[in-house]
Amino acid sequence: MKGAVQQEPAYVVHRRPWRETALLVDLFTLNHGRMSLVARGANSARSPLKAQLQPFQPLLVDWTGKSDLKTLVQLEVRSAPSVRHSRALYSGFYINELVQRILPVADPSPVLFASYIETLQALSDLSPEADVEPLLRGFERAFAASLGYDFAWDETTDTGQPVEAGKFYGYDPVEGIVSGLRPELPLRQLSGEALIALAAGDFTHELPRKTAKRVMRVLVDYLLQGKPLHSRSLFSHSHPSSGRTP
Numbered sequence: 062m063k064g065a066v067q068q069e070p071a072y073v074v075h076r077r078p079w080r081e082t083a084l085l086v087d088l089f090t091l092n093h094g095r096m097s098l099v100a101r102g103a104n105s106a107r108s109p110l111k112a113q114l115q116p117f118q119p120l121l122v123d124w125t126g127k128s129d130l131k132t133l134v135q136l137e138v139r140s141a142p143s144v145r146h147s148r149a150l151y152s153g154f155y156i157n158e159l160v161q162r163i164l165p166v167a168d169p170s171p172v173l174f175a176s177y178i179e180t181l182q183a184l185s186d187l188s189p190e191a192d193v194e195p196l197l198r199g200f201e202r203a204f205a206a207s208l209g210y211d212f213a214w215d216e217t218t219d220t221g222q223p224v225e226a227g228k229f230y231g232y233d234p235v236e237g238i239v240s241g242l243r244p245e246l247p248l249r250q251l252s253g254e255a256l257i258a259l260a261a262g263d264f265t266h267e268l269p270r271k272t273a274k275r276v277m278r279v280l281v282d283y284l285l286q287g288k289p290l291h292s293r294s295l296f297s298h299s300h301p302s303s304g305r306t307p
Contacts, residue, residue, distance in 0.1 A: 064127040065134070069093065071122045072177070073114050074157040078104050086114055086133070088122065089160045089177060094168040098124050100133040110136070117144045117153055117181055129166060142185035149184040152193050155292040155307045156180060156200050163208070163284045176203035194274065195264045197307050201277040210280060212237030215260035224260075228253040232276050234283035247279045278307070 070091040079085035084103040088096045103110035110133075113120070119141045123134040144153045156177065164170070180200045187193060205211055215224045217240040224230060224238065230253060231239045231246040238256060242249045251272055258269040281290070293307060 064131070065123070065125045066093065066131075067123045068121045068137075069123070070174075071096075071120045072157075072181075073116050073118065073120070075161040076100075076114055082108075084111070084114060087161045088120075089157075089164070089174065090122070090169075091171060091174050092169055094170055095160060095164045095166055096124075096131060097129065097166070098122070098131045098133045103133075113138050116157055117141070119178075142182060144181060144184050146187075146189045148189065148193050149187050151292060152184055152197055152307075153181065155197065155290070156204075158290055158292045159201075159204055159281065162288070162290070163204075163281075170207040173203055173207040176200055192264070194270055195262075198264070198273045198277055201281065201307075205277075205280055208284065210234060210284070213260065214238065214256045224253045224256045226254045226257060230256060232279065234280045247283075248275060251276070274307075281307075 071088040072090075073086055074089050074095070075087040076084050079099060082102050082105040084100040086098045086100050086103075088098060090096055100110050100114060102108050103114060105111075113136060119139040121137040121139060123136065124131040125134055126132050144150055160177070164173075177200070180196055183196050184193070187196070202211070212218065216222070216238065217224065217230065218237040219239045219241060222240065229242065229249070230251045231242050232248040232251060233239060233246055238251070239246070252268060255269040255272040258264075258266065259273050264270050264273070290307070
């Protein structure tokens with residue numbers, strides 16, 4: 062069968078009704094990146110596909126088609142830990158939206174796929190009181206690297222010099238961490254101490270956490286070209302007084 066793919070590891074990152082009884086499903090796959098499939102009959106009352114094509118559920122998928130829009134042939138559901146409590150769920154929706162809204166179509170990224178699986182595993186293990194931000198920042202970094210926007214927290218791209226405690230730095234989505242505090246930079250006055258802590262993976266203190274969140278938000282907004290992320294509103298509604306959003 063032309064254009065046929067079999068037993069492709071995949072996760073659903075988004076789905077919506079399509080025509081009368083079908084679902085249009087966006088998948089994140091191991092060997093083909095982000096793909097869109099039509100699941101015919103999946104939105105009908107008697108189809109088991111509607112329950113199987115769920116976010117965070119590992120699948121093995123068969124599809125066919127030569128255009129960008131493929132047709133689901135069959136799938137196999139694999140076992141996996143479940144993402145349950147609200148903050149873990151909202152975090153999962155957030156990383157799914159990054160993949161669905163930003164990742165190029167049919168551009169394989171096995172390293173990001175592995176990071177995605179690791180993040181879902183960590184979210185499933187997370188207690189309701191645990192801190193989710195280090196997990197989100199880690200996935201955002203992997204996501205940025207897959208798109209060619211990786212950078213070092215503790216090195217300036219304009220001079221190649223290491224970041225120093227007691228100094229302040231800027232951030233630009235294209236350039237990364239820079240030494241000059243030019244007025245056109247999206248972020249300025251980033252603490253050298255905070256950047257050094259982030260390079261060591263230390264999220265213990267509030268300043269590095271806030272710094273990482275500010276930097277990654279600027280990068281994500283740049284990649285979205287100003288379009289809003291719907292998953293951020295879930296965080297806002299669930300924590301109205303804290304303002305906790307990715």
